[in-house]
Amino acid sequence: MAANLLEVKNLQTHFISRGGVVKAVDNVSFTMKPGETLGVVGESGSGKSVTALSVMRLIASPPGKIVGGEINFEGENILDKSLDELTELRGSKISMIFQDPMTSLNPVFTVGYQIAETVKRHRKDVNSDQAWRRAVEMLDLVRIPDAKRRAKSYPHEFSGGMRQRVMIAIALACNPQLLIADEPTTALDVTIQAQVLELMKGLSSEFGTAVMMITHDLGVVAGTCQNVNVMYAGHIVESAPVKQIFEKPAHPYTLGLLQSIPRMDQERGSKLTPIAGQPPDMMHPPKGCPYAARCPKVQSRCLEELPPLISVGRGEQVAACFYPN
């Protein structure tokens, strides 16, 4: 078995405000192998984006702070690195794509320049001409028609889907080992989403890039990921290969999520089973299991103790629940 590319151990990222401390990510541990596609799903405020930003060391401080844990990338702890070392790492070995393609490109530079800039920054042996050629090559790779001419265009001359493809081109320009995609298709229409996901799948398998796909859309996870982490209120509540998550969800929250989404391939008429109530107030999280207040299987123990992530006896599937399904 290959060594782990990424090992996150007991990560704790907190946000400190006047009103109190929000434990946005609370004791999260997981690993990723080279070339693996890992889906991270959860609702807003579950801590999925904060986990990704922590791996990139992009948590704005203050108010945010990584207060504990380890993030080992290729065996080295990212949390011990200096700012210079981090700048070296970001964009070359770990890259990130953000949700909003409208605001993540610089409006005053051509897209070709922005891709070339990334290449030059990380490859000392590359001159400007070579970097520009690489930029055109990348645009071609992400299927921007007439790449040579379009490299001289500015971001506002591109549509949303094309801008997201430019972001992918920038992210992949230096052949990173890990690509973190934070809701890469949420701002796009479905037909454009299909184009972008297809492209990402193709490129990651072609270059052997590991992808951490952060999304709230379980459909996207089913179509693109090998393994899935389900997050709820700052914790990973379930982690398993994609097939098991959908076939035999162990955590009541995962099951609740799956039952509350309407599916296009199913007969209509039946009523949805919503999850009752709302996620907990992160300023004052409950003692015990964070899902206890909404859980149909809740027992007195769930209100007292925080369940650890343990095996449910089906291979690699783990769930943080005392009474898994």
Place this chain on the structure above:
Amino acid sequence: MVQQVQTPKETGTTLVEVKGLKVHFPVKGGLLGRTVGHVKAVDGVDMFIRKGETLGLVGESGCGKSTTGRAILQLIKPTSGSVKLDGTELTKASANEIRRKRAEMQMVFQDPFSSLDPRYTIGQIISEPLQNFGRGNAKEVQEQVSHLMETVGLNPYYVNRFAHEFSGGQRQRIGIARALALHPSFVVADEPVSALDVSIQAQVLNLLQDLQSKFGLTYLFVAHNLSVVKHISDRVAVMYLGRVVELADSEKLYETPLHPYTQALLSAIPVPDPEVELRRRRIILEGDVPSPVNPPSGCNFHPRCWKAQAVCREVIPALEEKQPNHYAACHFPG
């Protein structure tokens, strides 16, 4: 008190009839701010909505689905075309007549964060339509407000709180209570659940269905999420670049789409099941939606269509009944 009308779905009776609806927005340009062109947001929409049914209106951003919903309610003045509600022509009605008609047609908005006035209490928000239409004295209005709050699953105890004290799902319930205050027969719901988390979405969808069967409401449900639309709609209309390209019973549309755009759109939607995803064949469309300022000639889908022939570039296909109750605007359907 909210009256309870138990109307079965009367198939056949048409409540809303839309013919040749067009909404063009002028584009100003140049030094003198002259009109240099038009955004053809809605460019000839035909549809009808039966009493008691839910018509889903789907399409990608910019296709004109929200503008259609607003133009039907006369919140945007249509450029041309006809909209009839229960036989009354709305496009020719005076401002006063429209005002009176508003009691029968209401709207639920997408964003529960910006569609509620932050300076009003929940009680004031829900009672505003009642007061505007003089429905009862202060005490009666108060009673109606608490009843409405109960109907949508809110505790009337919170009547004096402000919108910001509620979560997204609860705010959407407030918006629904406001829309129902005057007992409308027709409600346009514009993306009512797309701003909500999935676990909350299901709560609001179920509420909308419950209210429909309780009060015999007719819905125009505008959304971009085709799975949600399938779940809630009896019939579905698909829009592309300002026109309805297909309209059929929900089951039929999803099982045997006739228009190539509908086929591509349906194949693009991710299904939350890895087994199904593995077996599916995707139709990946080339390129982007063209600009509605200068739409393509003929069928405006032809530059992206894999079936396009010469005739598609020249002749606009009409929305025709290709199969019983299954309408499509395509020269080569199926």
